[in-house]
Amino acid sequence: MVICDEAHRIRRHSIDRYTPREEREDPRPQADEIITAARVPVFLLDDWQSLRPGEVGTAEYLVHRAQALGLKHTLIDLGGMFRAQGSAYFRDWVVRLLGVGNHTPQPWVPDGRMQVQLADTPQEMEDFLKERALEGASTRIVAGFCWPWSKPDGNGELVPDVTIDGWHRPWNVKPGSAVQGAPAADFWATDPRGVGQIGCVYTAQTFEFDWVGVIIGPDLVWQGDGGFRVDRSATHDPELRGKSIDQADIERCVRNAYHVLLTRGVMGVVIYAVDKDTRDALRGHVVETVKHPLPKPMRKIKKT
Structure with missing residues (x-):
């Protein structure tokens, strides 16, 4: 048996600069390599967490590859979750709000589990989260990848790249860099010194917080017909900046990124939109x- 976690990260193929030329000409799907590596391959995935254009891992895609290989498959839907106080309604609301999978947005109706609130300014969001932290909650602010991500300046300090109407904060420490008094990128989400730094989807994915603040950047704006529109010119994600990348891949990756960010909260989420x-x-x-x-604060559901 082979168990493949985070299978939504599966790429179209496994070729890289070290791949022999003959294999480059007709690359084998990466999913096929994993499927045929064991008598029983198991894939664990979330259809809406692939973040790069080359990532194609969805349940539908894997079923298609299994059928193409003439193999039987079993699809199991894991309906429960620990985030959002176990609120399946919140997850559905996020999917609909973002228009992921062509869903139609709907108003949020409190369900007695997850709390969803708006902030008029990023400072309001930050002040609110500080209050929750004083009550003992874990908190972080995350944002769409809509600002440059600089290396430390000449003094070895973080650069306040995320700037909104006079409010400015740094991203978390860039991978490969070290800043005195700040945690490395891998520990931003769990080290108390990470508070005050903004996380992007690549550092926030797989982590969770009691309360999360989400800044929706100018890469995702509301259009008149009642849904979000993706503005590819506003992204600073190096994975999405190439002119050769299809608009469909940009749409999928940007919406999926905000799906990841909005679902990091265990007890509540605060949303602020730049536009x-x-x-x-x-x-x-x-x-x-x-x-x-x-x-009145709700009881936090703990993992067992």
């Missing part, structure tokens, strides 16, 4: 704002 029209539109989908007092 004013998007903020106005979101008020019709999320009624509660951070200016309103919180209801």
Whole structure:
């Protein structure tokens, strides 16, 4: 048996600069390599967490590859989760809000589990999360990859790349860099010194926090017909900057990235959109704002 976790990261093929020329001409699907490596291959995945154009791992794709190889398959839907207080309704709301899989957005209706609120400014978001931290909650702010990600400056300090109307904060430490007093990129989500730094999808994926603040950047804006539009010119993600990348791949990766960011919270999420029209539109989908007092705190579901 081979168990492949994070199977949504499966690529179209495994070729790289070291691949022999004859294999480059007709590359074998990477999924086929894994499927044929064992009598029983098992894939664990989330259809909406692939983040790069070359990642194609979805349940539908893997079923197709199994059928192409003439093999039987069993598809099992894991409906439960620990994030969002176990709220399947919240997960469905996020998918619909982002238009992932051609779903239609719908207003958020409190379900007694997950809390969803809006902030009018990033400072409101930060102040709100600081209050939750004083109550003992774990918190982080994450954002779409819409600002440059600089190496430490000449003094060895983080550069405040994420700038919004006078509010500015640094990304977490860039992989491969070291900054005194700040955790390395791999520990940003778990080290208390990571608070105050902004995480992107690549450092936040697979982690979770009691409360997460999500900054929706200018790469995802609300359009008049009632849904989000992806602006590829606004992304700073090096994986999505190439002119040769299909618009369909850009759409999928940007929407999936925000799906990952919005689902990092265990107890609640606070959303701020850089674009004013998007903020106005979101008020019709999320009624509660951070200016309103919180209801009685809910009991946190712990993993066992």
